[in-house]
Amino acid sequence: MSFRYCFTFSAVEMSVRYGDSTTNDDIINCxxxxxxxxxxxxTNIVAVxxxxxxxxxxxxxxxxxxxxSRVWRKQCYRYIKRLMPLLYEMLDPQRYQQKTQEIQTLYTFYFEEHQNSKQRHNSQHSPLSSIKKQP
Known part of the structure; x- marks a missing residue:
């Protein structure tokens, strides 16, 4: 593998990791x-x-x-889901189960739980919640 290819891969990896191109989802695909x-x-299976x-x-x-951005992070999650069959092939059943559970737990924590708490917070502090309906 050439030095130039390794440098390019690392640069693209950093762009994904730090959201340098959050308006272009193609960078994640790349x-x-x-x-x-x-x-x-x-050639070595461990290296693969x-x-x-x-x-x-x-x-x-x-x-x-x-x-x-939430959009960028959700796009990463979509690619993680696409890689699940590969993960299934690489890991033994117990490690696969652990990894999929970890991913789902992280997704729930970072997306669903915060969304639910945000909705509860907004409804509790909404100016409309203190207004009584007139009969």
């Missing part, structure tokens, strides 16, 4: 594609697994970063 292609070029897990873990870290 990153995932480059990561899968990079793994194809490896590590390459796949690097992509997946970067997407998970990005999904959990509240400093990035």
């Amino acid at each position: 990153y995932v594609h480059m990561g899968l292609e990079r793994a194809k070029g490896l 697994r590590n390459a796949h897990m690097r992509v997946l873990n970067t997407l998970i870290e990005t999904m959990c970063d509240h400093c990035l």
Whole structure:
């Protein structure tokens, strides 16, 4: 693997991780594609697994970063879901179950729980909630 390719992959990875191009979802697609292609070029099964897990873990870290836009983080989650069959092939059943449970727990925490608490907070502090209806 050439130095130039490694540098390009790392630069794209950083763009995904830090949301440098949050208006362009294609960068995530490019990153995932480059990561899968990079793994194809490896001969050692452990190295292949590590390459796949690097992509997946970067997407998970990005999904959990509240400093990035919600849209960007949700897009990362969509790609994580697309990579689940690959994860199934790489991990034994127990580790697969643990990883999928971890991903779902993180998604619930970072998206669903905060959305529910935000809705409860807004309805409690809404100016309309203190107005009584006239008969």
